[in-house]
Each structure stands twice: as C-alpha cells, then as structure tokens.
Amino acid sequence: MGESVEDIKKHVRVYIGVFVALLVLTGVTIGVSYIDMGHGVNIAVAIVIAAIKASLVAAYFMHLISEKKLIYYTLILAAIFFVGLMFLPVGHSLDEIRI
Amino acid sequence: MQIPFTVEARPDTGLNNAKLGIWLFLASEVMLFGALFSSYILLRVNADVWPKGHEILSVPVAAFNTVVLISSSVTVIMAWASLKMGSLSKGRMYLLLTFVLGLVFMCVKAYEYNHKFHTGLFPSESTFLAIYFTLTGLHGLHVLGGMIVFAYFWGPGSKMWHSEPEHFTNRIEVAGVYWHFVDLVWIFLFPVLYLL
Known part of the structure; x- marks a missing residue:
C-alpha cells in the first residue's frame, strides 16, 4: 500500500500508545480481581477489561480499523x-x- | 507455480491473497478456541466446587507472561514497520526479539507446568486443571508455531527481501496478524484461568 515513511512513523507512535494502554489495563485487571464486588460483578468486570484490550489489539495491531x-x-x-x-x-x- | 496476488490486491476481493487467507484461518481459530471457552463455561457452571485460579496458579508469573506476550506483539509490528521503512537489519532484529520473547513465554510456561507436575497437580486431578492444561497447552502450541515461523523469516526466509521486498514485508504483516491473535487469546485466558 502506498504509505510513506512519515505515515509509518505516525503508526508507530499509535502502537506505543496502545502498548502502554495494554500494560495499564493488565494492571487494572489484576488490581480489580482483589476487590470483592460479588462473584458476578468480578467476572463481568474482568471480561469487559479483556474485551477492551482485545479490541485495542485487533483494531490497531491487526489493522482492523482500516481493513x-x-x-x-x-x-x-x-x-x-x-x-x-x-x-x-x-x-x-x-x-x-x-x- | 507462483502464488498469484501476493503483493497487489486481487480485483474481486480487494485484498492480497495472504491477507484474506490469514483472516479465514483466524476465523476458524476463533471457532477452535471458542469451543473450548464454551466447554469451560459449561464445566464451571455445572461444577459443585470450582477453585479460584490464584489458589492453584501463580498470578505474578502469569502477569509477567502477559507483559512478555504484549511486548512481543509490539516487536512484531515494529518488525513490519521497519521493513515498511526499508530497513531489513532493523526488521530482522525485531523478528529475533519477537522470537526471544516467545521463547521466554514458553520457558515460563514450562516452569509453571513443571511446578504443577512436581506437586502432583496433573490434568486428571480436577476438572479445573483439565481445562487449564487443555487451554494453555493449545495456546502454547500456537506460540511455538509462531516462533518457528519467525525463526524462518529471521533466517533463510529473509533472503526474499533482496528479490521481492514487498512480498517479504507482507509475509511479516500476515505472520504478525497471526501472532496478535495468539496474544489476544492469552488476554482472555489470563483473567479467566488465573483471576476468576
């Protein structure tokens, strides 16, 4: 595809941002799991965070946002x-x- | 015979063949892991007792592995970006880093398995352990498969760069898409098995 070096550099900045977001969300998942919010709520929160992380990976790393x-x-x-x-x-x- | 449409898009699909191929494959992978996740839910809902993951498994070790796998997703995309910017040496360095991170993941997983076996925790011990070993074992095989692909592209496969750089870059992109999927599965496995 006709992407210039500048375009790719812009992409790289986004990838680093997504990387940081994924690390933060991993920390949040672990932290939240130690708070007892009731069994169902704990499961729901963990799955929602995992879904957000998965969406970030799919959208930006797997280029689904522009597929x-x-x-x-x-x-x-x-x-x-x-x-x-x-x-x-x-x-x-x-x-x-x-x- | 030459595989057609490896670089230019096929007019009717609007995609190069490798891109469409990897996504069709990943759609089937969604079903493979989906069936096992569905089995996990069925087993858990119908179990009389279900242990909390952290009572049996080590959360810090798995958290470390999560960071390793997320980092490897970044290195593989950096490999692609470096090739896109015309640098084979950087691209190969990132491919090697991805391979090493995969290796670290597998070593940690081997340590975890070994620890379980030494304390007598085999898949036959409980339903939880059975599904734990099935899910992480299948995932581990995927990591191993990815590592073999990256080792090839780092080594003999990288020769293609000199004759067909765009084709080689596409290969790395497609291998990367697979690798991100493996990362994505782990993103769900980690909380489901270790935290809930």
Whole structure:
C-alpha cells in the first residue's frame, strides 16, 4: 500500500500508545480481581477489561480499523457462530431447569 | 507455480491473497478456541466446587507472561514497520526479539507446568486443571508455531527481501496478524484461568 515513511512513523507512535494502554489495563485487571464486588460483578468486570484490550489489539495491531469489507464480513460471520457457541451452555442449563 | 496476488490486491476481493487467507484461518481459530471457552463455561457452571485460579496458579508469573506476550506483539509490528521503512537489519532484529520473547513465554510456561507436575497437580486431578492444561497447552502450541515461523523469516526466509521486498514485508504483516491473535487469546485466558 502506498504509505510513506512519515505515515509509518505516525503508526508507530499509535502502537506505543496502545502498548502502554495494554500494560495499564493488565494492571487494572489484576488490581480489580482483589476487590470483592460479588462473584458476578468480578467476572463481568474482568471480561469487559479483556474485551477492551482485545479490541485495542485487533483494531490497531491487526489493522482492523482500516481493513477491507470482505474481512469484516468474514469476522462478522465468525462472531455470530462464536456467540452461538457461548450460548450453548445456557441452553444446557435451560434443559436442566425443565427437568 | 507462483502464488498469484501476493503483493497487489486481487480485483474481486480487494485484498492480497495472504491477507484474506490469514483472516479465514483466524476465523476458524476463533471457532477452535471458542469451543473450548464454551466447554469451560459449561464445566464451571455445572461444577459443585470450582477453585479460584490464584489458589492453584501463580498470578505474578502469569502477569509477567502477559507483559512478555504484549511486548512481543509490539516487536512484531515494529518488525513490519521497519521493513515498511526499508530497513531489513532493523526488521530482522525485531523478528529475533519477537522470537526471544516467545521463547521466554514458553520457558515460563514450562516452569509453571513443571511446578504443577512436581506437586502432583496433573490434568486428571480436577476438572479445573483439565481445562487449564487443555487451554494453555493449545495456546502454547500456537506460540511455538509462531516462533518457528519467525525463526524462518529471521533466517533463510529473509533472503526474499533482496528479490521481492514487498512480498517479504507482507509475509511479516500476515505472520504478525497471526501472532496478535495468539496474544489476544492469552488476554482472555489470563483473567479467566488465573483471576476468576
């Protein structure tokens, strides 16, 4: 792609920023895990922080923020199936309740 | 036979073939790890007792490994950026750094596994340990796979730079995208296994 050296240097500054953000969020995850906010809340907070970190990695390191449509479509499809997978255990629990 | 569209974008996809290929592969990886995460939820929700990760595992050791893996994501993207700016020597240095960071991660993981085995904590000990070893083992294999790729691109693979620099740069980008995914999986594994 036609990116100049200046463009790449700008990218590098963003990467360093994302790196610092990831380190801070790792610290936050560990710190928060020692605060007892109730079991469910602790899990929710940890997953939300992990999701933010994952989004940063995907958006900036994996260049998803400026990717072509076909890749978005592929990932949307994967995401739909992924959500389906996550709900399988819920379906199992519902089955148990019915019994 | 030459693989087509390694540098220029294919008109119908708007992408070079390697880029589309790696994302299709990663979509299948999402399903592989997704199935195991789903199994983790099922096992945990239905377990009578489930230990807190830090009661069995070492949080400081895993936190260190998290920092190592995040750093390696930065070094691999720096390898790509250096190549983009025309410097093979810098690019190779960052590739080597990425490899070394991967090696550090694996050594720490080996230390953790060894410690568990010495205290009699095998996968057969509990459901928690079974899923812990399955998830981290599969993740470790991915780290190992990435290291082999980086070792190749640092060594014999880097010859391509002299004949096809753009093609080589794309290879590093695509390998990097895979490596970031491995980092991304760990970002979820760390809190799920060690902290919750």
